[in-house]
Amino acid sequence: MMLKNSLWLRIVIxxxxxxxxxxxxxxxxxxxxxxxxxxxxxxxxxxxxxxxxEANVKALLRHCWLPDHRGRDLGSYYADxxxxxxxxxxxxxxxxxxxxxxxxxxxxxxLQALRTESPTNAARQIGPILHFVEDVxxxxxxxxxxxxxxxxxxxVRADLINIKGYEPQLLGKTEDEAxxxxxxxxxxxxxxxxxxxxxxxxxxxDREKVEPIVLESALExxxxxxxxxxxxxxxxxxxxxxxxxxxxxxxxxxxxxxADNNDQEPRVVLLGxxxxxxxxxxxxxxxxxxxxxxxxxxxxxxxxxxxxxxxGAVAESMPVELVAGQHTQIQLELKPxxxxxxxxxxxxxxxxxxxxxxxxxxxxxxxKTGQIWESAVIHLQPxxxxxxxxxxxxxxxxxxxxxxxxxxQGKPDSAPTTQRIVLWPQEGKNLPEPIRLFLDRDLTxxxxxxxxxxxxxxxLSDVLEKIWVVRASAVGSE
Numbered sequence: 001m002m003l004k005n006s007l008w009l010r011i012v013i014x015x016x017x018x019x020x021x022x023x024x025x026x027x028x029x030x031x032x033x034x035x036x037x038x039x040x041x042x043x044x045x046x047x048x049x050x051x052x053x054e055a056n057v058k059a060l061l062r063h064c065w066l067p068d069h070r071g072r073d074l075g076s077y078y079a080d081x082x083x084x085x086x087x088x089x090x091x092x093x094x095x096x097x098x099x100x101x102x103x104x105x106x107x108x109x110x111l112q113a114l115r116t117e118s119p120t121n122a123a124r125q126i127g128p129i130l131h132f133v134e135d136v137x138x139x140x141x142x143x144x145x146x147x148x149x150x151x152x153x154x155x156v157r158a159d160l161i162n163i164k165g166y167e168p169q170l171l172g173k174t175e176d177e178a179x180x181x182x183x184x185x186x187x188x189x190x191x192x193x194x195x196x197x198x199x200x201x202x203x204x205x206d207r208e209k210v211e212p213i214v215l216e217s218a219l220e221x222x223x224x225x226x227x228x229x230x231x232x233x234x235x236x237x238x239x240x241x242x243x244x245x246x247x248x249x250x251x252x253x254x255x256x257x258x259a260d261n262n263d264q265e266p267r268v269v270l271l272g273x274x275x276x277x278x279x280x281x282x283x284x285x286x287x288x289x290x291x292x293x294x295x296x297x298x299x300x301x302x303x304x305x306x307x308x309x310x311x312g313a314v315a316e317s318m319p320v321e322l323v324a325g326q327h328t329q330i331q332l333e334l335k336p337x338x339x340x341x342x343x344x345x346x347x348x349x350x351x352x353x354x355x356x357x358x359x360x361x362x363x364x365x366x367x368k369t370g371q372i373w374e375s376a377v378i379h380l381q382p383x384x385x386x387x388x389x390x391x392x393x394x395x396x397x398x399x400x401x402x403x404x405x406x407x408x409q410g411k412p413d414s415a416p417t418t419q420r421i422v423l424w425p426q427e428g429k430n431l432p433e434p435i436r437l438f439l440d441r442d443l444t445x446x447x448x449x450x451x452x453x454x455x456x457x458x459x460l461s462d463v464l465e466k467i468w469v470v471r472a473s474a475v476g477s478e
Contacts, residue, residue, distance in 0.1 A: 008413065012023070020096055030158040030218055032061040034134050039226035041168060048233050056123035063127030064134060069246065072377050076263045077278055078345075080361060082124050085109050086274055089354035094135045096190055102132040106178050107232075109274065111175060112225060113163050114236025116298050118278045124278075126232065133182075135223025137189050139197035139214060151341065153209050156214040163222045168230035178231050180471050189224045192216040209249065238384075240298055247301050247322035251294040251308065253279050255334040258290070258312035259471060260343055260381055266310035266334070268294040269353045271317070275299065279308070307353060308332045309360075312341055315351050339387075342468045346374040349460040359460050367453075373460045375450035378469055382409070383441035385472035388423055389434035391465040398463050399453040400424040407445040416445070436472060 039057065048058050069079040070091050083091065087105035092098065108127035115124035171181030196217045240246065253266050265278040272471060279294035292309070301324040307313040313334035322328055337347065349359035361376040380386065390400050402421040408414055413429060424432040439446055454463045 066127035
């Protein structure tokens with residue numbers, strides 16, 4: 001079926017038309033083993049398990065990877081839900097000295113989550129500070145511009161990371177004291193691992209000689225991580241002496257069903273503050289809408305503007321007045337996007353909650369002339385038809401490209417393949433018209449990113465009216 005006034009192009013993705021891209025990632029290999037070693041020596045682990053839940057404690061072994069998943073959809077949430085905060089609204093380097101900006105903001109944000117959010121959200125929010133502290137313990141992260149980066153962070157016997165007998169230190173009795181204690185502890189770790197980097201370096205490093213040196217760094221990193229976690233949990237679980245003067249807030253949310261991403265949790269933000277969280281699903285049997293709840297506790301009384309958003313829906317906001325010692329409950333019903341089922345996060349660039357004036361989930365990449373705006377990753381289903389479309393406020397100059405990445409089914413170790421799909425400009429057309437995209441069933445790990453090039457300075461909303469990726473059936477196709 002043809003849509004009125006639209007030219008449909010059917011693009012069948014096949015491997016022979018794709019560009020193979022090698023995607024090597026450098027990462028401190030033993031993050032989970034370091035985290036587990038730190039957990040194993042916590043004297044308050046029974047209380048931590050009771051307060052967070054066993055599943056959330058185990059999930060810390062995944063959450064410690066969060067900064068390495070920046071921009072990705074991780075199932076029910078985006079990594080950036082916990083990585084991008086008002087104090088750090090853009091992604092940062094993981095290597096000294098640039099990574100130093102991470103420690104205080106992410107420590108305070110993790111502590112805030114333990115005090116004000118659900119156990120699931122708190123565990124996720126610990127992930128960034130956990131990762132960055134562990135990262136600077138890797139010799140090539142501690143030493144700037146270190147050669148043999150990959151070797152020096154992965155040549156380590158992860159099975160030997162054990163700090164049994166270590167007694168974690170409380171880094172401070174108050175939040176401010178703990179921040180200073182953490183910064184001092186990290187400075188010591190950086191010096192420790194930078195010295196190991198010097199010892200391990202050679203023109204042609206010998207793995208047999210390097211592994212014991214890197215293990216020293218991994219063990220010291222585990223000790224610092226134990227101090228970090230112990231301090232977070234001691235301070236985070238303390239009863240606030242002013243608790244009776246604080247408020248609680250429950251936000252009940254309904255959102256349209258989203259066929260390809262219905263497990264995605266809405267993000268709930270108290271605008272102009274550091275408070276945010278993800279709503280957790282509480283579905284009713286047989287319901288064809290997403291239903292869930294976001295819960296805050298220990299909030300200062302006062303006036304707030306609550307905003308909720310998830311893909312496939314239009315952001316909804318409501319003012320709320322929180323009263324000391326009282327519980328407030330509100331209901332937000334998110335309306336569907338137009339067209340319905342839009343998988344693009346913040347498709348009109350109107351949502352901006354981080355206080356930096358940039359649209360949420362769009363990455364600005366400066367160019368010699370102008371800039372590129374890149375969307376969050378969109379997961380697609382093999383064997384499915386999609387419509388890709390856009391409306392632009394400015395036709396002359398902007399370019400709109402989709403980057404489709406796939407892996408052949410049954411070949412999970414194959415390098416991903418990426419194809420550029422140009423939506424605008426279109427030869428012989430005065431306006432961008434939708435493109436039909438069909439994904440073969442023999443593909444897997446299908447994902448899409450949008451890149452919008454603007455030749456002039458300015459915000460994305462100066463160029464973009466909206467962009468969409470929807471199932472073709474949702475717009476009346478066959």
